[in-house]
Amino acid sequence: MLALHEVTAGYGHFTALWAVSLRVERGEAVAVVGPNGAGKTTLLRVISGVIAPRTGTLAFESTPLTGRPPHEVVARGIAHVPEGRRLFPALTVAENLRMGAFLPAARRTFAETLERVHALFPVLAERRQQRAGSLSGGEQQMLAIGRALMSRPKLILFDEPSMGLAPVMVLRLFDLIRKIREEGYTILIVEQNVRQVLKLVDRAYLLEVGRIRMEGRADELSEQDFVRKAYVGL
Amino acid sequence: MIDPIFLAEAAVNGILLGGVLALLALGLNLIFGVLDIVWIAYVDLVMLSMYLVYFLVMVYGWPIWLGALAGVGLGVVLGVLVHVLIITPILDSPPINQLLATGGLLFFIQSFATFLWTTDHRSVRLTLPIIEVGGMFLSFARLVAFGLAILAMVGLYLFLTRTYIGTAIRAVSQDRGAMALMGADPQRVYIVTSAVGGAMAGVAAALLSIQYSVHPHFGAAFGPITFMICVLGGLGNMVGAFIAAFIMSEIISVGGVLWSTEMGYVIAFALFIVMMFARPGGILARRQ
Ligand SMILES: Nc1ncnc2c1ncn2[C@@H]1O[C@H](COP(=O)(O)OP(=O)(O)O)[C@@H](O)[C@H]1O
Ligand SMILES: [Mg+2]
Helix, strand or coil: CEEEEEEEEEEECCCCCCCCEECCCCCEEEEEEECCCCCHHHHHHHCCCCCCCEEEEEEEEEEEEECCCHHHHHHHHHHEEEECCCCCCCEEEHHHHHHHCCCCCHHCHHHHHHHHHHHHHHHHHHCCEHHHHHCCHHHHHHHHHHHHCCCCCCEEEEECCCCCCHHHHHHHHHHHHHHHHHHCCCCCCCCCCCHHHHHHHEEEEEECCCCCEEEHHHHCCCHCCCHHHHCCCC | CCCHHHHHHHHHHHHHHHHHHHHHHHHHHHHHHCCCCCCCHHHHHHHHHHHHHHHHHCCCCCCCCHHHHHHHHHHHHHHHHHHHHHHHHHCCHHHHHHHHHHHHHHHHHHHHHHHHHHHCCECEEEECCEEEEEEEEEEEHHHHHHHHHHHHHHHHHHHHHHHHHHHHHHHHCCCCCCCCCCEEEEEEEEHHHHHHHHHHHHHHHHHHHHCCCCCCHHHHHHHHHHHHHHHHHCCCCHHHHHHHHHHHHHHHHHHHHHHCCCHHHHHHHHHHHHHHHHHHCCCCCCCC
């Protein structure tokens, strides 16, 4: 469904990704794990078109995606739940969700999608008139995910959704992402919470200083000594 | 001792002036909030629309309401043109370059207006009455301008809160990058914002043209006070700008009656400087 071929990207003269190749099949959940500064966020930014790759190509559903701006990428069916949530703090919960359905196609099915999002996150229905900035961390993350779902994506990119959440909330969040997965969405998730995320996904890539170091099935990878020592903390 | 009725009259005139100043400040602030660029030449666009109203009404004999509508239309066109021709190429440039570009536009418009229309002061002459209310003498033109300015601001408020694109404009002013991830083409949001900001300039032009004469340096008379209001209210803060407009217009108007108009401006500018030390983020910003 999504294929990156030898993508190199960075900021100015700095290179954050070196010839990264990666695939996500339809219906799959794939994780990218790696230490801080490895280039995980940069990778997702390249996919959603926030930064253009220097070399290499991207394709989504067998059509090129290389160098397309974010609004076109969203229209193709890729939603991005960005690092740090990036909500519109002064807008209400309802308005944030409405902005998620900015695309004309998404706006047409707005009521139906909203119902599904409310079913998934009842708290968003309860707090619809509240400002997004006044929600708790966990609620904000749910709103960020709900907002992404409003565009009716096929593929959802998650950038460290568990960041800054209390441990109980982290578990709930992973349950919710599992539920979203079961609804048929394809998922590419970046996490530092390696142990949890490997339980959620089918396959994982290990990214270190801008390069893919390892890849494999989640269960195999979590058995690897290297991963256990360095990331899972066992 | 000054007759209290003069003070009351000045206070009311201050409120009336504040309406139009608020309109100018909101238009400028809207654009700043979304694009992070101050249109230094904003009031010079107002001036161009005022010239249009003047020529249509005084030279071509259009009725004032039609001339005013044309002025608003020109405001929209100018807003879009400025965005496409001047702002778009410098969107990612350093702030100093942006300042120089929009500042350059200001001098261009001023010189060009002087070249085309000389430095003559031209006014739309309407025979509007002076109204007496409880011993105060108030200009009907000012009352109308105030009412319409309030109406335009209510319209802007409804547009920003009740429409889809208006909500998107507020969203972009909070997080530009996140709005692109929602599937919004930023350029489209910018153009709508510039068109609405231009419309506010056009409405202000129509309302100013029935009270003041227009000349090539009109921008120099109203530009600085408009910026001060925006900064005082907190750049990008619409509520703050609205309140600041009335504070400034009261100082100018009441100061003008107590001492002189010039003194009113001196006090307003002095207060501005003091406030910038006390509350650099604007009157509504929380103290650091
Ligand atoms: N906007 C930016 N400008 C310059 N360098 C950046 C920027 N964002 C990230 N980087 C650098 O790129 C590298 C990868 O960052 P990032 O993709 O955020 O890593 P991760 O998400 O894995 O923590 C880091 O060295 C970081 O310092
Ligand atoms: Mg990151």
